[in-house]
Amino acid sequence: MQLGETYTFDDDGSIPNSSLPVLLYHRALDDAAGAAAYEDLFADHRWLAAWRDGIFPFHHFHSTAHEVLGIARGTADVILGGPKGRQLTLAAGDVVVLPAGTGHRNVGSSADLLVVGAYPNGMRWDLRRGDPAEHDAVVANIARVPLPDQDPVQGFPASPTRRPRRRHSPARTPSYGAARVRTSRCQARSTCSRRGSGTRRPHARLRSEPRGRVRPSGLSRGSRRRPGRRSRTGRRWRRGWQPEAPPTTRPRSAPAAPG
Numbered sequence: 001m002q003l004g005e006t007y008t009f010d011d012d013g014s015i016p017n018s019s020l021p022v023l024l025y026h027r028a029l030d031d032a033a034g035a036a037a038y039e040d041l042f043a044d045h046r047w048l049a050a051w052r053d054g055i056f057p058f059h060h061f062h063s064t065a066h067e068v069l070g071i072a073r074g075t076a077d078v079i080l081g082g083p084k085g086r087q088l089t090l091a092a093g094d095v096v097v098l099p100a101g102t103g104h105r106n107v108g109s110s111a112d113l114l115v116v117g118a119y120p121n122g123m124r125w126d127l128r129r130g131d132p133a134e135h136d137a138v139v140a141n142i143a144r145v146p147l148p149d150q151d152p153v154q155g156f157p158a159s160p161t162r163r164p165r166r167r168h169s170p171a172r173t174p175s176y177g178a179a180r181v182r183t184s185r186c187q188a189r190s191t192c193s194r195r196g197s198g199t200r201r202p203h204a205r206l207r208s209e210p211r212g213r214v215r216p217s218g219l220s221r222g223s224r225r226r227p228g229r230r231s232r233t234g235r236r237w238r239r240g241w242q243p244e245a246p247p248t249t250r251p252r253s254a255p256a257a258p259g
Helices: 035-044 132-144 232-237
Strands: 002-009 018-026 047-053 067-073 075-080 086-091 095-098 104-109 114-120
Touching: 035 047, 035 067, 035 114, 067 086, 075 095
Parallel strands: none
Antiparallel strands: 002 018, 018 095, 047 114, 067 095, 067 114, 075 086, 075 104
């Protein structure tokens, strides 16, 4: 499958056409895929209300819905964009996506022509022939038609000006090997003093480090003592602390009497 051409047509006063381009996919499916394969392809991308028929032999357009046409069998010469548009030859396997308002007409086809059509989310369509008296009304209808959720063939967002966005950006979750850096509130500062640590270190921790604040042993919440100095409040603060028993001392034996 390849995206062959894109076409844009101007408003000629009777056929309004669209600012969105017409998309033509050559050999989107195999020549012998059959009509059911087109219906499944369109339905997978939420283009519903499929029908099997041909293309009208007069200039017409739809002002309330976009349309996709898949050539399941045969060939057809189609004029797109109204009387001043462009004639294309569509063959089995081709798919053409027509934005709302785009004129199209069958000017000649093979006897075995079979076309499968569908509309995004099964939108209801109307049939307009380019009457200048209703031009303003159909232009207002076309402006209210939303963009399709997906392209009928490829499936990604159908807007020709937008590309699918990546869900996860490497800038949000920088990865360094197997460890991922987790920064804290003061990530704007290059270094941060940890309470009681006595050193300065980057304010970031790896996932392998514990989440809670690690307090040096012997320090209380408000203590400013250096590491290594133990205090009763520090011992009392530690969970599961029990008063330490006084050290047991063994009495020294009396020196032997001189003999």
